[in-house]
Amino acid sequence: MLETAETTYQLTRGVGLAAALVLVLMLERWKPHARLRPAWGTNLGLWFVGALVMAGVCGACGWVVAAWAAEHGLGLLAWIGAGPWTAIGVGLLGLDAVSYLWHRANHQLPFLWRFHQVHHADASFHVTTGLRFHPGELLLALPVRLGAVLLLGVPPEGVLLFELVFGVANLLEHGNFDFPRRLDPLAQRLIITPALHRAHHASDWRELDTNFGTVLSIWDRLGGTLHASDTGRSVVTGLPSWSRPEAPALAASLLLPFTSGGGRARPR
Ligand SMILES: [Zn+2]
Numbered sequence: 034m035l036e037t038a039e040t041t042y043q044l045t046r047g048v049g050l051a052a053a054l055v056l057v058l059m060l061e062r063w064k065p066h067a068r069l070r071p072a073w074g075t076n077l078g079l080w081f082v083g084a085l086v087m088a089g090v091c092g093a094c095g096w097v098v099a100a101w102a103a104e105h106g107l108g109l110l111a112w113i114g115a116g117p118w119t120a121i122g123v124g125l126l127g128l129d130a131v132s133y134l135w136h137r138a139n140h141q142l143p144f145l146w147r148f149h150q151v152h153h154a155d156a157s158f159h160v161t162t163g164l165r166f167h168p169g170e171l172l173l174a175l176p177v178r179l180g181a182v183l184l185l186g187v188p189p190e191g192v193l194l195f196e197l198v199f200g201v202a203n204l205l206e207h208g209n210f211d212f213p214r215r216l217d218p219l220a221q222r223l224i225i226t227p228a229l230h231r232a233h234h235a236s237d238w239r240e241l242d243t244n245f246g247t248v249l250s251i252w253d254r255l256g257g258t259l260h261a262s263d264t265g266r267s268v269v270t271g272l273p274s275w276s277r278p279e280a281p282a283l284a285a286s287l288l289l290p291f292t293s294g295g296g297r298a299r300p301r
Pocket residue numbers: 136140149153233
């Protein structure tokens with residue numbers, strides 16, 4: 034029974050994210066923000082290695098942990114007797130806030146930055162940048178996400194919904210396209226738009242250390258890290274500490290956490 038639920042969870046998540054990827058690719062083709070040469074091979078290669086590693090470790094861990102916690106009545110939401118919709122809503126907000134804090138920690142702590150810099154090392158800003166994560170970063174994030182699910186007591190349906198919303202937002206905000214010029218500032222009040230996240234990928238430490246949110250922009254507003262940016266700006270993206278003309282390819286990206294000290298010598 035649980036196995037069927039896990040398969041449905043994996044399928045729903047996979048189909049939802051594939052549909053979002055196709056949508057963003059179409060938007061990029063229709064109205065691109067900038068002319069660029071995406072690092073298809075490196076980005077898709079990193080995604081493939083990361084997906085293999087995560088499937089090997091535990092592909093449906095979020096669902097399994099949430100189902101186990103629900104069965105045993107564990108977590109804050111279970112203890113306060115929250116109804117199913119409240120639990121799902123608070124779960125979505127809570128997991129998005131934890132993701133903001135975790136992303137911020139990835140920029141602040143040199144050990145975490147060693148892995149997260151691989152995501153920023155893409156010289157172009159393209160939907161596949163949203164798939165470009167070092168497997169080490171994915172492994173380090175797993176206990177944080179699972180711990181948050183357990184502590185909050187997010188129901189399994191809430192975890193699935195969050196992973197869908199989070200995954201779609203992640204692909205959308207890495208898109209080489211823009212929301213309509215007048216709509217973008219309004220949207221930024223609520224969510225992270227491609228223009229906001231493009232600033233997060235700037236090849237400048239001051240901008241790169243802003244806009245850490247993935248779904249909602251409220252966490253950056255509360256944390257004092259929101260940096261407004263508009264759709265008309267052309268942003269030079271990539272790693273500030275990378276001095277070579279070519280961005281690291283697949284093998285160099287996999288080795289980057291161990292070959293680069295993390296480039297923490299930032300001008301303040
Ligand atoms: Zn980042």
